[in-house]
Amino acid sequence: MRAVSRRGRFGKYGETKRLERLRRSRLTRRMAGAGGRAFPSAPGRGPGAGRKSAAPFVRSSLESDASFIEALSRRVFTRYGGTYGEILSEWFRHRFGMTLVAVLGRSRAGFVMMGPVDGNGRFHCTVEILAIAVEPRFQGMGVGRRLLSEALKKARTGGARSVVLHTAEGNLPALKLFKSFGLVPLGLKESFYPEGQNAYLMIRPIEG
DSSP states (O other): OBOOOOSGGGSHHHHHHHHHHHHHOHHHHHHGGGTTOEEOSSTTOOTTOSOTTSOOEEEEOOGGGHHHHHHHHHHHHGGGOSOHHHHHHHHHHHTOSEEEEEEETTEEEEEEEEEEEOOOSSOSSEEEEEEEEEOGGGTTTTHHHHHHHHHHHHHHHTTOSEEEEEEETTOHHHHHHHHHTTOEEEEEETTOSTTOOOEEEEEEEOOO
16 A cells, blocks of 8 residues: 655664654544554454454554564565564554554454654645555455555544644555545655655645
8 A cells, every 4th residue: 555665764763763753642542542453344343253255353553463463564565675574563662653454254454554743834734644554365355444544533533733744655555545534635746765766745624
């Protein structure tokens, strides 16, 4: 779906500063206030309920999801270059922000990771979707939509005023998904990813 970058804000210094900002953030604590709360897609559904064709079930991440998140990140984001599995697993271990995991049947099908970022004059109380990934065998089954929907709900609950993300210019399925949720391109960042791909910065205001 969408990858992170090691350029600029994801360089070693930028990553360290980012970790410190997110650890101090009050919005992080509000977003995480639901603890282990799960988000069933339909009444009566839960982890292990139904079959792979059933609607995805979304829950807050567990410590045991660490290896799944790292492995999926390595598979999905390899084309963009960089050590995404290591970066995302480090962020996950620090437990800042919020990570949600989608489940289909008894299988973990994808995840979304997000966290608050500092304002830059244009945004106030902004949440960034840092990464969203779906297992290839579960793509096209509504997993990405379910994860994004729950991420936006959590951002609203946490008091965010807007949500931002970056996605590759050539990732047309992801662009279509994000636009369908009201995210609009704010600008194009050239050579955003380590392999040189351009990325759109997208934003969506959140109504109270």
